[in-house]
Amino acid sequence: MRLTRPILTATAAAAVLALTGCGSGGDGDDKAAVPATASGSLEHLAxxxxxxxxxxxxxxxxRQASCRKSDADGKFILATFATDRGQREWINGAKDYGGHYLVGRKxxxxxxxxxxxxxxRATLGGDVEEGQDHSAHSGSH
Structure with missing residues (x-):
C-alpha cells in the first residue's frame, strides 16, 4: 500500500487527536540522562x-501502532517510517494538532x-518536539 502526502498528514492528525484532544497536559520537564537514540522496527521499539x-x-x-505501557506512563502512538522525508512530513502535519513528540531516526x-x-525518552533517547498549544483557543473542547 502506498500512502500519499494528504493521507500521511491525515493519519498524523488522527493519531494526535486520538491522544491529546485540544489541550496540553504536561506537568514538567524531566532532565534525566538521555540514552543513545534507539533504532529498529516498530515491534523492537515497542x-x-x-x-x-x-x-x-x-x-x-x-507503520503506526497504539501502545499502552503496563505502568502509569500512559498511552502513546508509535510510528516508523521508510524515509526521513516521510517522517518529517508526518510530524509537520501532526504538530498543527498539538501533542508531545519524541523523535528518533525514522x-x-x-x-x-x-x-x-x-x-x-529515558529508554529510547531521541529529541522532544511540541505541537501547537490549543489550550488557549476556546473554552470548550
Missing amino acids: AEVGCKPTIQIDADEL WVAVGETTKTVSAL
Whole structure:
C-alpha cells in the first residue's frame, strides 16, 4: 500500500487527536540522562519500552501502532517510517494538532503528556518536539 502526502498528514492528525484532544497536559520537564537514540522496527521499539503494539497502519512508507505501557506512563502512538522525508512530513502535519513528540531516526512516539514522552525518552533517547498549544483557543473542547 502506498500512502500519499494528504493521507500521511491525515493519519498524523488522527493519531494526535486520538491522544491529546485540544489541550496540553504536561506537568514538567524531566532532565534525566538521555540514552543513545534507539533504532529498529516498530515491534523492537515497542519491546524496548515494554508495550505490545496494536497495529493501526501497516504500509510500506508508514507503520503506526497504539501502545499502552503496563505502568502509569500512559498511552502513546508509535510510528516508523521508510524515509526521513516521510517522517518529517508526518510530524509537520501532526504538530498543527498539538501533542508531545519524541523523535528518533525514522520513528516517532506521540504521547498524551510531557510525562509520557519523558518516560519514553529515558529508554529510547531521541529529541522532544511540541505541537501547537490549543489550550488557549476556546473554552470548550
